[in-house]
Amino acid sequence: MDDDDAVFRALAEASRRRLLDLLQARNGRTLVELCRGLGMTRQAVAKHAAILGEANLVTFLRLGREKLHFINPAPINAIAERWIGKFDRARIGALSELKRNLEGEEHV
C-alpha cells in the first residue's frame, strides 16, 4: 500500500537502499543476482526485498521458477511531489543537472 511510514522505514537501512541501487542500474534481477550484488545470504536479501515489497518500492514478477525484482519509483515520486512538486521543478532539475555535470557523473 502507498504508505509513507512504510516507505521511510524501508529506506532507513543502507542494504535496502543498495538493493534499490542495484535494481536502478539493472531492473528485473533474480534473488541470486541480488545476493551476489549485496554480498549477503539468500535469507537476508529475501527479508530486505519483502520489506521493500510491503512499502511498494519493489514489485515482483514470476518467470518460471524465478522471481524477478523490479524497482517501483511510484511511492518515491509521490513523496517528491508532496514537498518538491509545488516548487519550481524545472529549477530543481537544473540544479541537480548542474551537480551531476560538476561531479562528472555520466549525463543521462
Added chain:
Amino acid sequence: MSSKAESKFVYVTYIRTTAERLWSALTSTEFGQKYWLGARPEADWKKGGAWRLAFPDGRIADSGEIVDFEPAKRLAIRWRNEWLPEAKEEGWSLCTMEIEPAAGENVKLTVTHAIERENSRLIGAVSGGWPQILSNLKSLLETGTAILPPKY
C-alpha cells in the same frame, strides 16, 4: 536477469477509486489529456483499435494498436515511439495496464512496459515519465486535481 534479452519496468500504484472509474480514466482521450502531462492519448478504444499519443502541436509522440481491451481489468498497447529516431528504430514494445482490487476502497494499477532488447532507449525514455503520469492520475482520481502542470 531473464534468459531472453529484454528491457522492462513494472510500476505499481494504489488509487482510492473504483476499477470502473480507473478504466474510464485509462481509456478516455478527454480525461487522459488531464494527466498525460499535456500529451493527448487518442484511440479507437477497442481491441484492434489504433492508438496514438499526440503532442499539443500535433506531432505524434508514440503510436500503436490496442491488443487487449478487457474493461475494468486490462488494457494492452503495442507501442512504438515516433519522434526519437534512436527509440523509433527499436520497433515495437508492449505496454500493459492491469487493474486489480486492493484492500480498503483502493484499486491496484500495474503498468508494465517491455521490449525485447537490452538497454532500450524507448524503455529508458518512458520509464521516467510514467511515475509522474501515475502520480497525476492518482491525484486526479482522488482529489479531482492533477499535481503536475503540462510539460509539453
